[in-house]
Structure formats: structure tokens, C-alpha cells
Amino acid sequence: MTFIIHFKDGHREQYSNHYDENIEHERDAAWDDVYMQFPDADYIEEF
Numbered sequence: 001m002t003f004i005i006h007f008k009d010g011h012r013e014q015y016s017n018h019y020d021e022n023i024e025h026e027r028d029a030a031w032d033d034v035y036m037q038f039p040d041a042d043y044i045e046e047f
Helices: 024-037
Strands: 002-006 012-016 043-046
Touching: none
Parallel strands: none
Antiparallel strands: 002 012, 002 043
């Protein structure tokens, strides 16, 4: 899955992981992963 990470200072980063977005428990794991990778993110959106 791919995410756009928004930070409070205005910059953004793209982050991808290798979870299957069509399987619910893997989607949950993908979100957990991105939150652990970017704990200081202001906003995270799925891309």
C-alpha cells in the first residue's frame, strides 16, 4: 500500500509497504506499520 505522510512543517513524503490492500487484516497491518514508521506525522492519507 502507498501512503502520503503530511508533517506539521508542511512537507510530505510518500511511503509504500508490501501489504495486500484487498485483505482486511493486512490493511490494518499496513496502517499500523505506517503509524509506527512516522509517529510525528500530522496527517497520513492512503494513496
